[in-house]
Amino acid sequence: MENLLLFFAILLLASILISKISDKFGIPALLVFLGVGMLAGSEGLLGVHFDNQIIAQNVGMLALIFILYAGGLDTNFSSIKPVFSRGLTLATIGVILTAFAVAPMAKILLGFSWLESLLLGAVISSTDAAAVFAILRAKKISLKNNLAPLIEFESGSNDPMAIFLTMNIIQIISISQIPSPVDWLSVLGMQFGIGIALGYLFGLALPSIFNRLRLSNWGMYPVFSMAWILLLYTLCFKIGGNGYLAVYIAGIFINKRDFVHKKNLIGFHDGIAWAMQIVVFLTLGLLVFPSQLPEIALMAFVLSLWLTFIARPVGVFVSLIGSKFNFNEKLFVSWVGLRGVVPIILATYTYVENIPNANIIFNIVFFMVLTSICMQGMSIGYAATKFNVRLDEVQEENAKVENSPILTYALRQYTINLGAKVIGKNLAEVSLPSEFLIILVKRKNEYLKPTGSYIFNEGDLLLVQCENHALYQDTIKALVG
Structure with a gap:
């Protein structure tokens, strides 16, 4: 056990330190995590033999729960509200169209049956939000016209549909029976309806x-939050x-409200999500045998090109028909459809x-993910400039905001008197x-220093700042009355 813990500790530290260096060269961190896992695997430098797909799947399933929750x-919510319908x-x-667009090329190249080809399309159909925004933040790229929230919401919420398609196609192949469209839509409606409803209820309940x-x-x-989301x-x-859709929806609505230790809790789950991503990519890197990749490399590369230049744009352009986004913006949304951890987990x-x-x-899925991270991940900055969707004056605007006065009204003092409604309640x-x-x-x-956990007591003297005088009066009245 000590040797096993030492092994994973070294891999984790090596992955994080190497990713820090890779950021300077525009290399996505996820590629580094995969590379470290492959180097440590049975055909790598360390020669650690690992071929247990069930363990890899269980690790991936648990990780995906917390990755989606942290994404939520x-x-x-206020930023995704203007693009909610388009993102959905x-x-x-978009995921369904992408999966179906991949299937014909998979059948031609690989000689698969139609169901096996569609399964491959379903597995590779979802995008990776963490990969996209890690690159955008590292390169300090800001986007025009609500593109960032659109990409963020789509990437965070398209995994459940890919999972649903994959599991249903696997079931069809296993039982050799194709359900009727009515049955398929009813299952889809039930799974998504229950997921959205429970996610909404659990998301509203946790802050309270x-x-x-x-x-x-x-x-x-x-600890309570982790147990809550597993429940x-x-x-x-x-x-x-x-369940995957439920935890993502719950995260969105938990973030919508104020509650005690909110900032600390979000930071904690962000760290958990990164740990889960590293562990999953290391595990999947251990699982792959690099010597098997050359024989499928050409077919996988052609499929990657087909996915990037045909299948993904078909899904995007059809889904955004009638939207306010112009041609270049749709092209950029198509280009940033990076593949990440979910397709490889689904492949297990x-x-x-x-x-x-x-x-x-x-x-093939593993190779396509590598190709996507390398080809699209390393060119996002160039694509943003080429398609003219990048904000070039962000620093200037930020400087204007920073140089503007913070307070335009005098600070006010207010004492919590006996009988005030807020006594015994916390700030959140x-x-x-x-x-x-x-x-x-x-x-x-x-x-x-007041935080969300600060509890109002009789006699407390509050130093209050409020730009709107009418709002100040109404709020004070509500607190006292």
Whole structure:
């Protein structure tokens, strides 16, 4: 056990340190994680033999739960609201069209049956939000016309549809029976309906629970959150819903409300998501046998080109018909459809379910993900400039904001008097307007920095800043009355 822990500790540290260097050269971190895993694998420098697809699948499934949850927590609902319908169309119709567009070329090149070809298309149909935005942040690329929230929402929410397609096609191949369109749509509606409903309910409930629970140690809140999201996933799965969609929706609605230790909780889950991604890519890197890749390299490369230049654009352009996005913006959305951890995880399901040509499907998907990360991931900055979707004056605008006065109204003091409604409640629970800022609290002879867990006490002196005088009066009245 000590040797195993030492091995993974070294791999994790090596992956993180190498990714830090790779950022300077524009190499996506996910490519580094895969490379380290392959170097440590049975045909790599360390020669660690690993070919247990069931373990890889279980690791991937657990990781995907927390990766999607963290993606939801990082999603600002107000930013995706203007593009919600278009993003949802891309994440559903776009995924289906991409999968069906890949299938004919897969059948021609590989000689698969139509179902096996469609399975390959379904496995490779989803995009990776973490890969896209890690690159955009590393290169400090800002995008025009709500492109960033569109890509963010689509990438974070299209995994459930890819998972649904993959699992249903695997089931069809296994039982050799094709369901009727009505049955297929009813299953789709039930899975997504239950997933969205439970995700919404659990997402609304957690902030209220945190604001009233008042645990003695803040470290218990992340533990509660992890257990809560595992409960959501399992419950949703047990009653026939899509658990992956549920955890993503829950993350979005949890982020929508204020609650105690919110900032710390989001930071914690962001770290968990990165740890999960590294572990998954290391595991999948160990699972692949590099010597098997050359025999499928040419076919996989042609499929990658077909996916990038034909299948993905078909899904994007059809999904965005009638939208406000122009031709160049649609081209950019097509180009940033990076493939990541989800397709490789889904490819392991073909092994576990004993699907014909499972080994070929896994190796092709692995190669296509590598190609996508290298080809698209390393050219996002160039593509943003080439398609004229990049904001060139962001720094200038930021400077204007930074040089503008922070406070235009005088600060006000307010004392919590006996009988005030807020006494005994915490700051997050009160849900004050965003323009109404409590900057400092004086309690007796002690000065407190108010956070979400700060509880209003009688006699507290609040230092308040509010730009809107009418809003200030209304808020104070609501607090006292």
